[in-house]
Amino acid sequence: MSDTLPVAAVDHNHATPPICAKKMKHSGVFLRFRDYLRDRRGVGGVEFAILAPILIATYFSCFELTIGFSFAKRAARATGTVGDLVAQQSTVNKAFLTTMTNAAKSIFAPYDVDGLTATAKNPLNLKITGIQIDDAGTAKALWSWQRTGSAPYTAGSSVTVPKELKIAGTFLIRTELTASYPLMLFLPTTFSPENRAISMNREIFYQQRTGDKITCSDC
16 A cells, blocks of 8 residues: 555646735725724714813803893892882982982892992993973973982983873883893903993883872982
């Protein structure tokens, strides 16, 4: 018996063609790029970095506007309260009217209304005017007072009154309040305080509660 091992026949007609080195190189690049596209590590961090500033800015803007609108509601409430208190009197003086500023400031609590309006460069101001409407329906200022102490309107000057309140022979108290709330957190500080403030001007009329009119002894 022969010790020679059988040799497998080789079919030269179906031999595997040689692999091109250049093709292998390109295949490796495409494989790496495909793996890169499939890699999701760090995607959450990138998305957070993009969305976080937008979400934070939205939160602070909503926070600022919420406080601003709350401040505006207090401005309307303070104006109405002051007018109601004055309308209950039969006579007033500057000392009494000065206390109305404190009444208005207490309604703005817990906001420091003087500090906020000073920051907005539009200090809190309160004006109170006694308006007499004569038999012809003409409304004129009988007296006036404002927080600064001077009279904002000349006695006897014409006053604009809503049509539904212009009743001959009646007396009205007009309260005007001016205040501003500065938006300080979100908007850039490069804007001027006036451009970053929500300005409020409130005007309310009340009829006198007792007698024919309300006089001011030293206005």
